[in-house]
Amino acid sequence: MTRDEPLGNFDVAIVGGGIVGLAHAWRAVRRGYRVLLLERTQFAQGASVRNFGMIWPVGQPAGELYQIALQSREFWMQLGAQGVTSVEACGSLHLAHQPDELDVLEEFCKQQTHQVNMLTAQQVAERTRLANQAGLLGGMYSPTELRVDPRTASRSIAQWLAVEHQVECRFNTHVTSVVEGRIATADGEQWNADRVIVCSGSDLQTLYPSEFASSGLKLCKLQMLRTVPQEGIDEKTPHIASGLTLRHYTSFESCSAHRKLRERIQKDSPLLDHYGIHVMASVFPGGEVVLGDSHEYGEDISPFDKTEIDDLILQELRKVIQLDDWTIQQRWHGIYAKHGTLPVFEKQIEPKVHLFVGTGGAGMTMSFGLAEQAWQRWESEK
Numbered sequence: 001m002t003r004d005e006p007l008g009n010f011d012v013a014i015v016g017g018g019i020v021g022l023a024h025a026w027r028a029v030r031r032g033y034r035v036l037l038l039e040r041t042q043f044a045q046g047a048s049v050r051n052f053g054m055i056w057p058v059g060q061p062a063g064e065l066y067q068i069a070l071q072s073r074e075f076w077m078q079l080g081a082q083g084v085t086s087v088e089a090c091g092s093l094h095l096a097h098q099p100d101e102l103d104v105l106e107e108f109c110k111q112q113t114h115q116v117n118m119l120t121a122q123q124v125a126e127r128t129r130l131a132n133q134a135g136l137l138g139g140m141y142s143p144t145e146l147r148v149d150p151r152t153a154s155r156s157i158a159q160w161l162a163v164e165h166q167v168e169c170r171f172n173t174h175v176t177s178v179v180e181g182r183i184a185t186a187d188g189e190q191w192n193a194d195r196v197i198v199c200s201g202s203d204l205q206t207l208y209p210s211e212f213a214s215s216g217l218k219l220c221k222l223q224m225l226r227t228v229p230q231e232g233i234d235e236k237t238p239h240i241a242s243g244l245t246l247r248h249y250t251s252f253e254s255c256s257a258h259r260k261l262r263e264r265i266q267k268d269s270p271l272l273d274h275y276g277i278h279v280m281a282s283v284f285p286g287g288e289v290v291l292g293d294s295h296e297y298g299e300d301i302s303p304f305d306k307t308e309i310d311d312l313i314l315q316e317l318r319k320v321i322q323l324d325d326w327t328i329q330q331r332w333h334g335i336y337a338k339h340g341t342l343p344v345f346e347k348q349i350e351p352k353v354h355l356f357v358g359t360g361g362a363g364m365t366m367s368f369g370l371a372e373q374a375w376q377r378w379e380s381e382k
């Protein structure tokens with residue numbers, strides 16, 4: 001075989017082995033397709049391994065997006081039930097330490113668009129000893145959130161797809177071009193596919209610089225921290241979100257009380273807005289607590305992390321949670337691509353080639369559902 005001949009023909013080829021690529025691979029094999037997945041690194045190392053691991057339907061606005069998130073949740077539950085990767089149905093708690101935060105949560109619960117209910121400060125304390133009781137006014141519980149371990153989930157799913165569903169997974173394989181279903185890689189290999197789905201995450205510009213430039217996608221950098229294990233902490237503790245988080249997820253924008261909360265934070269803590277800081281905490285098996293996060297966009301993104309951001313995150317977290325040991329054992333950052341208005345940037349750029357990137361801060365939550373929706377549409381167009 002010469003270098004110009006394709007190594008194989010597939011029904012579907014996927015560029016990128018992060019959660020979006022894996023979601024497409026799964027939904028494609030479920031339909032009986034022969035799938036090739038090409039990932040440039042030894043195993044996915046992008047946003048899909050650097051995130052909180054929160055499957056977070058409560059952050060999606062009522063209607064179609066919330067339904068997609070719930071459908072995704074079901075897919076995660078299936079993976080958990082089959083032992084593909086560990087999935088904990090931990091739920092989530094939004095804590096209110098300010099009257100305007102409580103107002104938003106109460107109004108949100110009254111809208112009855114999400115499966116949520118209010119808790120008194122006492123009831124919050126009964127659910128978790130992590131909540132800082134000082135000044136706690138109450139909280140909102142949602143049962144729909146899941147915890148997965150992003151450090152291992154993508155790898156486990158890729159292995160499962162390869163072993164159980166015969167997906168041809170090629171790691172350490174950098175795709176350099178895709179033209180009419182013919183894929184070329186940096187080491188000179190070529191592959192053919194009837195449909196190519198480019199799921200290259202925050203790196204669309206290498207393969208498609210002009211598409212990236214006109215896409216409306218922006219890059220966003222987040223800083224994250226992990227504590228040392230906490231003694232005797234309940235590993236089923238719900239994810240914890242703060243009042244600051246209420247201005248981060250669009251689901252709460254439907255509340256009229258939201259504006260007052262946003263204005264207070266803008267006025268009293270402009271640096272939190274400047275760095276896009278809202279704080280969340282998630283307990284992992286073994287008792288480590290993952291903490292975050294910040295949001296810096298576009299040209300503000302530096303390869304070097306800012307201690308000022310970590311300090312602000314920790315300062316805000318100390319107001320809402322209590323830990324026996326605040327020692328930080330790991331710090332890292334992740335970058336995702338985000339569209340201004342869409343849950344994902346999706347475009348068919350050639351008859352056989354689709355771009356599917358830019359799931360923003362909700363890719364773990366939404367990818368399975370978004371991929372399933374895309375596949376239903378593609379099948380109906382046949």
Ligand SMILES: Cc1cc2nc3c(=O)[nH]c(=O)nc-3n(C[C@H](O)[C@H](O)[C@H](O)COP(=O)(O)OP(=O)(O)OC[C@H]3O[C@@H](n4cnc5c(N)ncnc54)[C@H](O)[C@@H]3O)c2cc1C
Nearest residue numbers: 016018019020040046048051052054175201334363364365
């Ligand atoms: C710090 C942080 C916290 C987050 N927390 C959450 C959360 O709790 N819940 C949630 O729902 N979402 C969260 N997100 C968002 C979520 O992680 C992302 O939306 C999602 O991981 C994006 O997945 P992806 O597959 O598009 O991208 P990636 O995971 O970046 O995968 C893209 C892959 O494509 C590969 N690739 C790129 N170009 C090529 C090429 N030419 N050839 C071969 N391979 C290529 C890359 O190597 C990479 O592995 C968070 C994100 C970050 C950064």
